[in-house]
Amino acid sequence: AEQVVSEAHSAIVILDSRGNIQRFNRLCEDYTGLKEHDVIGQSVFKLFMSRREAAASRRNNRVFFRSGNAYEVERWIPTRKGQRLFLFRNKFVHSGSGKNEIFLICSGTDITEERRAQERLRILANTDSITGLPNRNAMQDLIDHAINHADNNKVGVVYLDLDNFKKVNDAYGHLFGDQLLRDVSLAILSCLEHDQVLARPGGDEFLVLASNTSQSALEAMASRILTRLRLPFRIGLIEVYTSCSVGIALSPEHGSDSTAIIRHADTAMYTAKEGGRGQFCVFTPEMNQRVFEYLWLDTNLRKALENDQLVIHYQPKITWRGEVRSLEALVRWQSPERGLIPPLDFISYAEESGLIVPLGRWVILDVVRQVAKWRDKGINLRVAVNISARQLADQTIFTALKQVLQELNFEYCPIDVELTESCLIENDELALSVIQQFSQLGAQVHLDDFGTGYSS
CATH class of the missing domain: 3.30.450.20 (PAS domain)
Known part of the structure; x- marks a missing residue:
């Protein structure tokens, strides 16, 4: 022994x-x-x-x-x-x-x-590698701890989303984008009180935790951040602007744990973004209805594309003599659950989700097939189809359109493409490329609603 x-x-x-x-x-x-x-x-x-x-x-x-x-x-x-x-x-x-x-x-x-080693792993698991801020996991723990020790005081969460970070990142590269995120994080920190915590859950989003706070204090903080982010950021020789949209939620009225309060702050942020960006919104229960509607659209519009629930209505363009010279194609959704749904109720969602690309492609090809049926009956009409800014990047439409024109023995393209002014403003080079490609196929390109928007 x-x-x-x-x-x-x-x-x-x-x-x-x-x-x-x-x-x-x-x-x-x-x-x-x-x-x-x-x-x-x-x-x-x-x-x-x-x-x-x-x-x-x-x-x-x-x-x-x-x-x-x-x-x-x-x-x-x-x-x-x-x-x-x-x-x-x-x-x-x-x-x-x-x-x-x-x-x-x-x-x-x-x-x-x-x-x-375990502590290093813990820090890595709870720290954003780009900014050095707490990440989502760490922030959830901090929020839960703050709520559990609130002693009848309010705990606030502020959700920020940069409005045009993706464009900057795509234009100048990821290294530039990473430096911009670091600079933005420092700018936001300069707007916070010493006991408030900033985190980066991912992407171009930030979270602020404020203990022992009030709605008015959070609104004042959001205003300071929005004001600061309206100023340019200079990285090297490049100067960029990146505003943000802000959502605010408080515990206990908007949630009793980190999951609920972050979700509601996120919902409020998207409401602010839909309202025009560069502003803040405080969560209200009514906002959840918009979330449920979004989820319903996300599920059912995809099914509509798969199950042929979309229909085209044609609006005639009539001369002063009463002659029908052409038509405009207007898509409708024949939902088995809700009946006939007008485009106003789902096109904005389709734009946001990216479904506008397959939806728009389906509209153009379906219109060409319908025009072929009229042609075979001796009715020759041109049909105008609306193209959104999001669809400009869909290069597959030209190949598909050319193929269907050949299959249906068209010697000309019966489609008129209507672009809005916003298409030209958001990406003029891409818009000009699209105009040229449609023109090469024989399509006419019109500028829709000219004089009612920017050109007014």
């Missing part, structure tokens, strides 16, 4: 019920620089613990000696290399001398590097 204790690969200390050292093996000597013969009989509490630690450990020891149950404890120990963290596995043994004495065998392993 003596040799086992001396040669063990763990630091072994044997204590009596008073905490006095009875054995101190060779590894203990190597770690601490102390010799066994110098520490035998001395109190482990005085040698290796602060007064506060010693008082707590004495109390615990009395309990453990009475119960006799084995236990583990982590403790920082002063060593030759400085403070090191040890995991001690402790068990009780009887002396075997016939005196019925009980001793505590403490077998310690240095776990300092293991814990440091």
